[in-house]
Amino acid sequence: MMDWNGFLLRLQQIDARSFWIEIAVLVACVAAAWGVSRWFGRDQPRDSVWFGERTFDGLLFPLLALVLTDLARRGVLNFQPVLVLRIAVSVFVALVAIRLFARVLRAVFPTSALVRLVERTISWLAWIGAVLWIVGLLPPVLAELDEITLGFGKTRVSVRTIFEGTLSAGVVLVIALWIAATIEKRILSEAVSDLSMRKVASNAVRAFLLLIGLLFALSAVGVDLTALSVLGGALGVGLGFGLQKLAANYVSGFVILLERSIRIGDNVKIDTFEGRITDIKTRYTLIRAGNGRQAIVPNESIITSRVENLSLADLKFNITTSIVVGYDSDVGQVQSVLCEAAKAQPRVMGEPAPVAFLTNFAPDGLEFTLHFWVRDPDKGKDNLRSAINIAILEGLRAADIDIPYPQRVVRVESLPEGRPSAAGQGAGL
Numbered sequence: 001m002m003d004w005n006g007f008l009l010r011l012q013q014i015d016a017r018s019f020w021i022e023i024a025v026l027v028a029c030v031a032a033a034w035g036v037s038r039w040f041g042r043d044q045p046r047d048s049v050w051f052g053e054r055t056f057d058g059l060l061f062p063l064l065a066l067v068l069t070d071l072a073r074r075g076v077l078n079f080q081p082v083l084v085l086r087i088a089v090s091v092f093v094a095l096v097a098i099r100l101f102a103r104v105l106r107a108v109f110p111t112s113a114l115v116r117l118v119e120r121t122i123s124w125l126a127w128i129g130a131v132l133w134i135v136g137l138l139p140p141v142l143a144e145l146d147e148i149t150l151g152f153g154k155t156r157v158s159v160r161t162i163f164e165g166t167l168s169a170g171v172v173l174v175i176a177l178w179i180a181a182t183i184e185k186r187i188l189s190e191a192v193s194d195l196s197m198r199k200v201a202s203n204a205v206r207a208f209l210l211l212i213g214l215l216f217a218l219s220a221v222g223v224d225l226t227a228l229s230v231l232g233g234a235l236g237v238g239l240g241f242g243l244q245k246l247a248a249n250y251v252s253g254f255v256i257l258l259e260r261s262i263r264i265g266d267n268v269k270i271d272t273f274e275g276r277i278t279d280i281k282t283r284y285t286l287i288r289a290g291n292g293r294q295a296i297v298p299n300e301s302i303i304t305s306r307v308e309n310l311s312l313a314d315l316k317f318n319i320t321t322s323i324v325v326g327y328d329s330d331v332g333q334v335q336s337v338l339c340e341a342a343k344a345q346p347r348v349m350g351e352p353a354p355v356a357f358l359t360n361f362a363p364d365g366l367e368f369t370l371h372f373w374v375r376d377p378d379k380g381k382d383n384l385r386s387a388i389n390i391a392i393l394e395g396l397r398a399a400d401i402d403i404p405y406p407q408r409v410v411r412v413e414s415l416p417e418g419r420p421s422a423a424g425q426g427a428g429l
Contacts, residue, residue: 176213
């Protein structure tokens with residue numbers, strides 16, 4: 001650690017020759033770190049924690065630069081005072097911390113909006129710590145934080161202990177998340193082909209590693225882990241009373257993933273909501289309808305209520321549309337027009353082929369129902385039904401098949417005196 005007077009003394013001892021020697025050594029270290037990172041990161045994916053999208057924004061480059069710069073600092077210190085390399089070491093330490101948190105959190109939570117806030121907070125803390133270390137103010141600041149204590153019952157804890165404990169816990173948990181994400185990507189993605197089983201294995205590995213990491217972090221801070229037995233008992237009571245619904249949803253989530261009665265990608269119908277399962281969380285399941293609406297269904301509801309899995313037995317989905325034509329229409333010709341309109345759509349399956357039935361003698365005409373099947377209902381049903389209805393309308397008009405307007409017969413049993421009946425008016429006309 002440097003103090004402020006030592007920093008000024010070293011600044012006075014640095015001459016031009018020593019300064020340029022340190023600059024040359026620093027450039028060589030950075031170039032060597034860049035070359036090694038570039039060489040090993042040629043074929044790596046862009047979301048790699050070690051290499052990042054452009055090599056220098058990964059973790060490996062600042063880590064190698066830190067190691068090489070610190071070794072060079074120790075070597076140069078035997079011949080001359082060192083200032084530039086000391087500053088570079090603190091800068092690379094800050095970069096390593098920022099890259100570790102940023103890359104791991106982006107890999108584990110790629111769509112979370114909170115990750116950006118955490119990255120900025122870590123960046124500010126890392127750069128503030130680096131600046132305080134460079135100018136020699138970090139030791140007095142830590143000493144002042146050590147003097148400030150907070151009381152928790154009969155125990156008093158310094159702010160420095162809380163800060164260091166939070167930092168240690170954060171590092172351990174981030175490393176645990178990194179290991180879990182690596183296991184999921186490198187091992188589970190190849191060993192487990194079923195998406196639902198991969199999800200439950202990933203959640204179990206992540207929860208286990210986070211628990212182990214949290215215990216290590218608490219132990220490193222100095223927390224007595226035997227006191228957690230009391231917390232475990234209180235947590236059990238809370239789960240039994242106030243948190244029983246939450247616990248039921250979590251347990252139901254693991255049951256769903258293990259039983260595989262419904263899986264990610266299945267089309268299901270719960271009550272009146274029908275859609276495709278996009279994700280199964282430990283507490284709830286996300287179901288997306290064809291019109292874009294998304295439902296968040298608690299896992300307990302899926303376990304305890306009736307759910308129709310439309311993908312469980314067959315991947316064919318039946319869609320229907322109805323139309324009424326005049327009573328004098330040729331039934332066979334109408335069926336042909338309806339079936340040809342459905343066959344013209346590329347999404348409609350050829351086997352089983354579309355079929356049209358005369359389903360009702362409606363008051364205004366003959367009612368036909370067209371049945372056709374698709375394999376991709378997640379792409380929308382109404383858009384396909386609309387296209388087929390338009391083709392049916394054009395086909396019926398081209399074949400001169402009448403589509404009758406709704407007709408109603410009004411029967412008048414009596415009229416007020418002095419007013420002629422409709423029949424009399426017609427006869428008079």
